[in-house]
Amino acid sequence: MNRTVLASLVFLCASTSVHAQDFSSNELPRRTIERRAVEAVIWGMPAVNTQLMLQEMLTKTKGQVNQILYWSRPADSRNQTLTPNPDSIYFMSFYNTKDVGPIVIDVPPADTGSFAGNIVNVWQMPLEDAGPEGADKGKGGKYLILPPGYSYKGKPPAGYIVLQSDTYNGYVLLRSNLVSHSDADIAKAVAYGKRARVYPLSQAANPSPTMFADASGTLFDSTIRYDLSFFQLLDRVVQSEPWLQRDRAMIDQLKWIGIEKGKPFNPDAKMEQILKAAIREAQAWLEQRYDQGFPPFWPGSRWGLPAPLEMVKAQQTSYGDPNSYPIDARAVAYTYAFIGIKRLGTAQFYLMTIKDKDGQPFDGANTYRLTVPPDAPVKHYWSATAYDRAKHTILNTPKASRSSQIPDLQKNDDGSIDIYFGPNVPAGKEANWVPTVAGRQFEVMFRLYGPTKPLFEKTWVLPDIEEVK
Helix, strand or coil, X not given: CXXXXXXXXXXXXXXXXXXXXXXXXXXXXXXXXXXXXXXXXHHHHHHHHHHHHHHHHHHHCCCXXXXXXXXXXXXXXXXXXXXXXXXXXXXXXXXXXXXXXXXXXXXXXXXXXXEEEEEEECCCCEEEEECCCCCCCXXXXXXXXXXXXXXXXXXXXXXXXXXECCCCEEEEEEEEEXXXXXXXXHHHHHHHHCCCEEEEHHHCCCCCCCCEEECCCCCEECCCCCCHHHHHHHXXXXXXXXXXXHHCCHHHHHHCCCXXXXXXXXXXXXXXXXXXXXXXXXXXXXXXXXXXXXXXXCCCCCCECCCCHHHHHHHHCCCCCCCCCCHHHXXXXXXXXXXXXXXXXXXXXXXXXXXXXXXXXEECCCCEEXXXXXXXXXXXXXXXXXXXXXXXXXXXXXXXEEEXXXXXXXXXXXXXXXXXXXXXXXXXXXXXXXXXXXXCEEEEXXXXXXXXXXXXXXXXXXXXXXXXX
């Protein structure tokens, strides 16, 4: 080794040693705790997202685990879940197989109605889809959710769609499709949804009646809390679920912030201060990622798939690729949405935008126009919904969306439809108007239920939203 290289190495080692000594014995542990707390927030986001909805059900409604919670009316501003669909009737079941064993989700055939349904574990990884575009193909089916490590003595029972979950907890979202927003069609969608059943496999011969709890009119707020309660909910998950092989690297990480299986989470005042600083940093990082927008669905478009493709692929394969684990993308997505979809693009497809045609954020004090071209590529309906950009929830306005289910939408001569977003109704455009709130930025999600080939072949293009000046 020549003298120049040797001297450089000696200098580098000496510099590193001096630099390392700049941190005090108190500062190094604090920095480590804060750093690992930030990573815990990013990693734990989808599970805490699930816990927030579960706790809202348990504390604010009559809903119970292994039963069904539903909304008897389309979502309004009292439904503060993350970007819900106000053009569908929601039925949800939060299941827990730990004590009762395998759980059956009995979905009716698509005759007097239909579901766009999804079954996920506590991490919101999709186990299966249900309904005409799901595993039952609209014929109805009994989805059997097995606890972690469960094995039969012999063959699984016949007549079930068997789903092996790697967590005890999870939930089912069944969207009962609306034909229109008339009272009669809403009542029909509710009646169809109430044909679903949830019960333990042990009661299959004579199931107890499924209980339905109506959350309509209840302030149901499952927005992400960037405070100490985030870590408390994350601790609930760690205590109640087995460690997954892909997540074992987090065991020691979480010990640093006081979360350890079998031990109480009881941070002292100093630890609380560090955790609060860490979650503020995590929130800033997640919001910065969100503000970057979504990869364009069409070249140069402001519309993008609100779930990054790497995350969609990972979820659809149950994280089967050993070289991919997109927890960063997953964390961002679950700050503004919930649920996981096994076959995205069959029952529904989503596009989202946070900026107008000129690249400016949507301002609730301004008026904007979205022109939906004719022959929209859907078998069922399309809808455009405005959400509060900061909270990702339905705005506190008389209506949240406009959809092709609404018969009195005004059409242009070429068959296109102009949807207006703004604080005041444009003259003569009441039926086509989505109210916004002055002083609040908003975001827009465009849903396509029963999407068809022209969307994926990209021969049909949704224009960017433009400000009306």
